[in-house]
Amino acid sequence: MKFKELAIAQLIVDRLTNLGKINKIPHAILFSGHEGSGNLATAIAFSQYILCDNPTENDSCGECPNCKKVSEYIHPDIFFSFPFISAKDQELSTAFIEEWRNMLKSTPYPSLQDWQQSIESNNKQLNIYASEIRDIAKRLSLKSYSGKKKILILWLPEFMGKEGNMLLKLIEEPPDHTLFFLVTESEKDILTTILSRAQRIYIPKPDVESIAQYLLSIDDELTKEKAGSIALAAKGNVNEALAIHYEQEEPFFELFRTWLLACYTGKGSTMMEQVEKINKGSRDNVVNFLSYGLELMRDVFIFTHNSLDQNLPEKEKEFLTNFAKTMEGRSFEDMYKLFNETIFGIIRNGNINILLTSLSMDINKIFKGKRIIKAEYGMQ
Numbered sequence: 001m002k003f004k005e006l007a008i009a010q011l012i013v014d015r016l017t018n019l020g021k022i023n024k025i026p027h028a029i030l031f032s033g034h035e036g037s038g039n040l041a042t043a044i045a046f047s048q049y050i051l052c053d054n055p056t057e058n059d060s061c062g063e064c065p066n067c068k069k070v071s072e073y074i075h076p077d078i079f080f081s082f083p084f085i086s087a088k089d090q091e092l093s094t095a096f097i098e099e100w101r102n103m104l105k106s107t108p109y110p111s112l113q114d115w116q117q118s119i120e121s122n123n124k125q126l127n128i129y130a131s132e133i134r135d136i137a138k139r140l141s142l143k144s145y146s147g148k149k150k151i152l153i154l155w156l157p158e159f160m161g162k163e164g165n166m167l168l169k170l171i172e173e174p175p176d177h178t179l180f181f182l183v184t185e186s187e188k189d190i191l192t193t194i195l196s197r198a199q200r201i202y203i204p205k206p207d208v209e210s211i212a213q214y215l216l217s218i219d220d221e222l223t224k225e226k227a228g229s230i231a232l233a234a235k236g237n238v239n240e241a242l243a244i245h246y247e248q249e250e251p252f253f254e255l256f257r258t259w260l261l262a263c264y265t266g267k268g269s270t271m272m273e274q275v276e277k278i279n280k281g282s283r284d285n286v287v288n289f290l291s292y293g294l295e296l297m298r299d300v301f302i303f304t305h306n307s308l309d310q311n312l313p314e315k316e317k318e319f320l321t322n323f324a325k326t327m328e329g330r331s332f333e334d335m336y337k338l339f340n341e342t343i344f345g346i347i348r349n350g351n352i353n354i355l356l357t358s359l360s361m362d363i364n365k366i367f368k369g370k371r372i373i374k375a376e377y378g379m380q
Contacts, residue, residue: 001045001071001108003059007206007214007238008038015201016046017058025050025149026199028171028180032187033203036237040155041108042203043181044070047078047151050179066146073101076145079152081136083126083159084119091129109239112156112185128159133166140175151179158189171197205236214238215245229253233292244288247281252292257319260293263363264326271360279352286352287343294339300324301332326367338362 003013019025033039045060048070052060060067069075084096093100096119103110103118116126136152144150160167168191171180182198184190206214211231216222222245229252234241244252259274278289300323327335342359346352 001041001048002062002067003042003045003049005217006038006041006045006108007210008042009204009206009210012042012201012203013058016042017049020046020049020055025179027174027178028182028198030187030190030195030198030200031181031183031203032200033185034205034236035111035185036109036234036239036241037203037205038109038238039185039203040110040153040183042201043153043183044073044078044104044108047075047153047179047181050151051075051077051146051148066148073104077148077150079136079139079150080155081128081132081152082115082155083128085121085124085126086129091131092135093128093132094135107239107242109237109242111239114239126159127161128154128157128163130163130166133160133163133170136167137170140170140178144177149177149179150175151181153181153183155183156185157182157194158184158186160191164191164194168193168197206238207236208232211236211238211241215241219245225253229292232295233288235291235295240288243284247285252289253319255289256293256296259360260323260363263360264367266364266367271364272357275353275356275360278356283346283349283352286356287346290339290343290346294336294343296320296323297332297335297339300327334366335363338366 003017029043031039031043048060048062048067049055051066051070053064053066054061060070062068062071066075070078073080080097080100081093082096082100084093099118100115103114107114112126116123136154140150140152142150154167157164157167171194174180180198182190182194187195187200208228208231211234212224212227215227215230216224230241230244233244233252255274255277259271259278262270262274279286296319300320338359342355345355
């Protein structure tokens, strides 16, 4: 996995590669970021850069034997650890290593839910057990296969309880030529003693342009307009962008614009036709559609107060200009509440057709300059 293949900020790449160039890599690094930010992918890409036989100025070569082993998640000097369920009275993550590799090959931006589905946990509690920490110490005591560094990539250390104290001792007295990469989505749930001994590198959410470019790089048939629409809906979560991409049949933008026009005209049959189109996919896809609409409206609100600096496709920019004019003197607050409560109702397994129809009618009222009373659309 090369840095250039990921949707991460260049300043992060520069910071990491500079550490390698000056040979000042901290023995413990905390890669902190929200779900879908790419913090795990960044840790893996950095590991590949460290173990690469022919690194370039800002990336691994991707062609040497070490790079190929890392990209297949089978390099003997990289040890993965992650939360799991007890299997056959064994409490070692190695029991799930094949599921782990298959998940990463499917997406380098996995969510906890992806992992739970991969191991069919059936909502059982995931943990990082004391036996796992002891096994990590044993594996890291072995001689490096490549003659370079040995690297532990520990995903979601927040799933450690008191076992974290065992890891703390290992970090304080690490085996020679050993690096600890901790990948977290919740710093507050990690022992403060561990946090104080790791250098924190925050991985920010990728912007719309970065996610769109990533989607275009993995799908030659994807249009720029569709990639931009998906990226906007994903809200900085690349894993979410991938999920939307693989399910979505048409760009959200065209569907959203057509539906909003139907709401503006207020013709019942046209609104119902659009509601049926929105509801063609899964429940999650409808939520993604409405989330995309929320992001567009946020941009419209920003546009009405300041110039918008977000890199959006041209059609979206044109839409923002026109929509901003339409919303002059009308309530953004009511529009936001309507969308959020409709999303809430759908997530709670409400009837999608009824919720979308009610939303469409209330949006029509807003376009007519009417205020929407909260009691009219749910949440008392």
